[in-house]
Amino acid sequence: MHQDYFEHDVIVVGGGHSGSEAAAAAANMGADTLLITMKLADIGQMSCNPAIGGIGKGHIAREIDALGGIMGKATDRAGIQFRMLNKSKGPAVWGPRAQCGRRAYARAIRQELEAIDNLKMRSDMVKEILTDDAGETVTGVRTNLGKEFRAPCVVLTTGTFSNGVIHVGEQNFGGGRIGESASHGITGCLHDLGFESGRLKTGTPPRVDGRSIDYSVMEKQPGDPDATAFSFLTDDLPSVEAQLSCWLTDTTPETHEVLRTGFDRSPMFTGALDADGPRYCPSIEDKIDRFSEKDHHQLFIEPEGRDTHEVYVNGFSSSLPEEVQFEALRTVPGMEEAHMHRPGYAIEYDFFPPYQIEYSLETKYVDGLFFAGQINGTTGYEEAAAQGIMAGINAVQKLRQADPIVLKRSEAYIGVLIDDLVAKGTDEPYRMFTSRAEHRILLRQDNADQRLTELGHKLGLASKERLDRTREKERAIDVTRETLSDTTVSPQQVDDYLQSVGTSTLNQPRPVIELCKRPEVDSEDLLRHAGLYDEVVTEAPGMLSAPRLIEIDLKYEGYIDRQKDMVEEMEEKERWPIPDDFDYHALDNISIEARQKLSKVEPDNLGQASRVPGVRASDISVLMVLLKNEG
Amino acid sequence: MHQDYFEHDVIVVGGGHSGSEAAAAAANMGADTLLITMKLADIGQMSCNPAIGGIGKGHIAREIDALGGIMGKATDRAGIQFRMLNKSKGPAVWGPRAQCGRRAYARAIRQELEAIDNLKMRSDMVKEILTDDAGETVTGVRTNLGKEFRAPCVVLTTGTFSNGVIHVGEQNFGGGRIGESASHGITGCLHDLGFESGRLKTGTPPRVDGRSIDYSVMEKQPGDPDATAFSFLTDDLPSVEAQLSCWLTDTTPETHEVLRTGFDRSPMFTGALDADGPRYCPSIEDKIDRFSEKDHHQLFIEPEGRDTHEVYVNGFSSSLPEEVQFEALRTVPGMEEAHMHRPGYAIEYDFFPPYQIEYSLETKYVDGLFFAGQINGTTGYEEAAAQGIMAGINAVQKLRQADPIVLKRSEAYIGVLIDDLVAKGTDEPYRMFTSRAEHRILLRQDNADQRLTELGHKLGLASKERLDRTREKERAIDVTRETLSDTTVSPQQVDDYLQSVGTSTLNQPRPVIELCKRPEVDSEDLLRHAGLYDEVVTEAPGMLSAPRLIEIDLKYEGYIDRQKDMVEEMEEKERWPIPDDFDYHALDNISIEARQKLSKVEPDNLGQASRVPGVRASDISVLMVLLKNEG
Ligand SMILES: Cc1cc2nc3c(=O)[nH]c(=O)nc-3n(C[C@H](O)[C@H](O)[C@H](O)COP(=O)(O)OP(=O)(O)OC[C@H]3O[C@@H](n4cnc5c(N)ncnc54)[C@H](O)[C@@H]3O)c2cc1C
Ligand SMILES: Cc1cc2nc3c(=O)[nH]c(=O)nc-3n(C[C@H](O)[C@H](O)[C@H](O)COP(=O)(O)OP(=O)(O)OC[C@H]3O[C@@H](n4cnc5c(N)ncnc54)[C@H](O)[C@@H]3O)c2cc1C
Secondary structure (H helix, E strand, O other), X not given: OOHHHHEOOEXXXXXXXXXXXXXXXXXHOOOOEEEEEOOHHHOOOOOOOOEEEOOOHHHHHHHHHHHOOOHHHHHHHXXXXXXXXXXOOOHHHOEEEEEEOHHHHHHHHHHHHHOOOOEEEEEOOEEEEEEOOOOOEEEEEEEOOOOEEEOOEEEEOOHHHEOOEEEEOOEEEXXXXXXXXXXXXXXXXHHHOOOOOEEEEEEEOOEEEHHHOOHHHOEEEOOOOOOOOOOOOOOOOOOHHHOOOEEEEEOOHHHHHHHHOOHHHOHHHHOOOOOEOOOOOOOHHHHHHHOOOOOOOEEEXXXXXXXXXXXXXXXXXXXXXXXXXXXXXXXXXXXXXXXXXXXXXXXXXXXXXXXHEOOOOEEOOOEOEEEOOHHHOEOOHXXXXXXXXXXHHHHHHHHOOOOOOOOOOOOOHHHHHHHHHHHHOOOOOEOOOHHHOOOOOOOOHHHHHHHHHHHHHHOOOOOHHHHHHHHHHHHHHHHHHHHHHHOEEOHHXXXXXHHHOXXXXXXXXXXXXXXXXXXXXXXXXHHHHOOOHHHHOOOOOOOOOHHHHHHHHHHHHHXXXXXXXXXXXXXXXXXXXXXXXXXXXXXOOOOHHHHHHHHHHOOOEHHHHHHOOOOOHHHHXXXXXXXXXXX | OOHHHHEOOEEEEOOOHHHHHHHXXXXXXXXXXXXXXOOHXXXXXXXXXXXXXXXXXXXXXXXXXXXXXXXHHHHHHHEEEEEEEOOOOOHHHOEXXXXXXXXXXXXXXXXXXXXXXXXXXXEOOEEEEEEOOOOOEEEXXXXXXXXXXXXXXXXXXXXXXXXXXXXXXXXXXEOOEOOEXXXXXXHHHHXXXXXXXXXXXXXXXXXXXXXXXXXXXXXXXXXXXXXXXOOOOOOOOOOHHHOOOEEEEEOOHXXXXXXXXXXXXXXXXXXXXXXXXXXXXXXXXXXXXXXXXXXXXXXXXXXXXXXXXXXXXXXXXXXXXXXXXXXXXXXOOOOOOOOEEEOOEEEEEEEOOHHHEOOOOEEOOOXXXXXXXXXXXXXXXXXXXXXXXXXXXXXXXXXXXXXXXXXXXXXXHHHHHHHHHHHHOOOOOEOOOHHHOOOOOOOOHHHHXXXXXXXXXXXXOOOHHHHHHHHHHHHHHHHHHHHHHHOEEOHHHHHHHHHHOOOOOOOOOEEHXXXXXXXXXXXXXXXXXXXXXXXXXXXXXXXXXXXXXHHHHHHHHHHHHXXXXXXXXXXXXXXXXXXXXXXXXXXXXXXHHHHHHHHHHOOOEHHHHHOOOOOOHHHHHHHHHHHHHHX
């Protein structure tokens, strides 16, 4: 028997966003990796919105790239429109977003994966997780084709497919996405191994034939001239002219009226579907129900690719009966003649509440078994991919008998995400927001490489080229910053410019760097205006210039220092480990709620304990005293 | 209610090769057409070999194009290697073949469909065929989403999906293709309407990671410098250098030995799968079983696209247990390290024996319901597409209350295909061969446009541009031929050339046209050599020059005339209609077999009756006398 076909170091189950990153990371780190997914042609398929990034999510995508992941490169290749969201706010919360060709994105992911040497693929459905007799250590998987594939590490990323049920009005049927089968077997098998599962739901809007839309009554939303790429390796993007536009329109009171006629047949309202859905991605019926005072909601009409006229009606997610969706859609300005390719629908699926995983994403009950992506209760491609890359990394760390890599909340949104999941759990699909990151001023999308690429490289994941670019960027920033401190400008050189942006003029020469701190000043413009740009700037690789990068730091200087103090305080707490067998029930001077929650979550240290919902500052103080006495 | 969403002129069920052509034809002819298929992203998916054309099949593909279909254009766009097969034989049986990018082909088909104005699409599964209360006239379909779509004509093209069951070794499970669900419901519904169904099977080889193959020990098979395009609208193809190569290798005695170890677990040999399969596309186990004296079989390693390393192992179709396939594959030179993406498998599915359809492809039992493609018992993309285009045409003819379009056996391979199906039926998957066409000398791939484009245009299907090109081609042939007849060449002009190709030299000037008839002579070369080319040739649009086209006619002149006589004789018979209610059982002077077969098939005329298997010439004579007396 040729063992190399049936035996691997790491098996990744599922070729969605999570599985693709997991497989890429494990294989790039040198593990002989097998990716098993239902259909190879569906690798990297976007289940819903054909877009990557946005606020919070864009940060994650940049972090995945900084570590050496594939999402960013695929996005840059498949992007048809690039924007930077939240530009009116501070740069910490700017979020890059790319509209992607759906087909192009899947193709780009497939190509990224095919370019990795020791990554093998298999088209098949996993039916069973195999373990040793005790059910304590994973040994492999059994598939629909009846074959057993063995590996000491298995990463499970089956998304919305586990016992997926699709709902449209009163109709429902099994499916993982429309037109794709659900997958069965795994949940039962995990129950036998001691896991608990829950149900969640999510929804998607109708797809529409773009030829049937009247764009002339909609507002055009073109790409953004100063959008940046997703990958730190990308040097340019298609010009705004070469990008496609999205279109804005609104629902009307009539739309809402029509939608309401279907409420009595909506699975959400009849109770046919009572799993929890993503509060922040509500269906249109949820929106008109919850915000009944609003007489319109904005819709984004988004192209699905350069090679198709299909469009995505962002904001119109629904599981109302099809004829209701259809009639309602036709009351939206510009959609009077719309032809739907298919209605919106809701899907409910199994997930595994994430108190059952470690920070490494390895499960607590079965050694070598990792969970990543939507099955941990998240929603979104970026959230899934982030867990995927970390699970892939930690599977290999385990093979190497090295410590798991756990990103801190102060280091990355990915750290926030995983910490939130593990420490707080979730009872609705979890998605990232910048507000979830208390250290968000440190965690900018523009500095993800400075935060993470060195680590990625040390792990054998980020390439030498990536590391070199990061170092070169850092050097460019340092050198330029020093030059800017040493350079003064005269009133003649800059007053015109200062006046034009509405800030006070100079009465004597000043160091440039001081001017760059002023909120009104755009440092690139200032330097160009003063005729100094070429002289003082050392160019940084990538899509942001050194002055732009420095300016962000300068403007945040005060906050950043304060943040760093907070981080230290928190890290102090993280350095207080809590023993594995710590008996919270024996503590009668902490609240009952804290006792219960802490027993369930089993935090590794005081920092994590402090973030478990229901645990109060007073509980933590008690714990700290106790641990001090013990330690 | 907006009726335009739920009511259409023609509904096509299934977006495979047959459904795509049917929908394109109906919509291009002006019908408001709805294409319903399980998943829009799978439109135009090649289930098996990523190639179009070949001997016989290439003819069909060209005919579909000539009529105004989409297969040829998509093939030219997606082709990665073009060849002309059978070049060593006469030009009547030359067969164009293109290796295509699997993803690129599906994308090209989707784009062709999206470019058609009144074609709408829907992603959904049809569960039920709706009829009037009497079950005699189709009224629409009901889908998985519980919706009813109405149309007076419904074309059913569900391929291998109806109750599809996939087999690999002793494993089997439902599926329409691997990773795709089977479709259920339609067969039962057709049984209720009085249809009979049968089971057929087909198989596919493993997919392999091309990076794991050692091509250095294989024979390279590059593209062909004088291959022609599939569409008569295409003017050039990528250069041979820009095309990809296929690779040849062979199974070995060891391969066969390993394969035999799995015979006791093969669904073919254990009887688990006893539907009939395509005799001419046998599985590798069939081949070594039937041809046990052969110690090797040729395998073609074919690329799946420019953007993937996946390859298709043509010739290694199998449903043996996966480990047997795997070990056997690894005994093939160059495949010692091969990694399979998935094993080969066999699939069995429902089909509807085609005595239940008319020549128009409309069913005999339900008015307005058409069957096309694999569900009529054929195999192959081209065979499916051919039926699709004819069903689409005839659905619209029906709406127009016009006569159905039935191509004659002497007019097109498509005519042969449909006549064979309807008149002879099939009990194994039917595929086209040139030998099935008794008039094959008339039915060349190079003259499909001359045979069919005028008809296509008259129907409103072939574009004006297409017709103009055909007319221009015909004119170029006529003018050039006349010039060639009027031009003489001297021995000095051509003797060198004649000698070089090994035919006798001249002793006096002769008309060029005479030389062109000689089998050794390549007319283009001759004219170039004589310095006459530019002077005597009127260029034809498309990829074949006027002299090349004329030469083919010249070389076949004798045969062509004889063929034309035969055709007339046959057509004479076709002009003898047989009344609908003709009672064959009442004839006791024809054979019992003939009585039974003819009653089942109910041929429209004497010509068709003569082709029903089991009907003898003597039976036909009796019938003719009878009809003469009656008429
Ligand atoms: C209808 C719908 C609407 C959504 N709406 C939103 C939204 O509005 N906003 C948002 O942020 N996110 C939304 N999402 C969620 C987003 O698509 C997911 O969060 C993301 O795709 C999860 O990635 P994943 O890798 O975890 O799983 P998926 O992308 O679901 O990928 C799972 C993969 O695993 C494979 N697989 C499953 N089971 C098996 C098995 N047993 N064996 C082998 N392979 C298997 C599947 O074929 C698939 O390739 C929606 C998802 C769906 C389906
Ligand atoms: C495993 C396999 C091996 C094959 N091997 C060969 C070979 O070696 N040589 C050869 O010449 N041919 C082979 N074929 C056959 C070839 O693929 C088919 O002949 C050809 O694809 C038939 O085209 P079609 O349009 O009739 O059906 P298909 O291409 O099967 O398309 C059917 C379409 O209908 C859709 N559909 C099905 N049911 C429903 C429904 N209820 N509602 C809505 N949509 C529906 C499907 O999603 C699909 O899009 C093979 C096929 C398979 C599956």
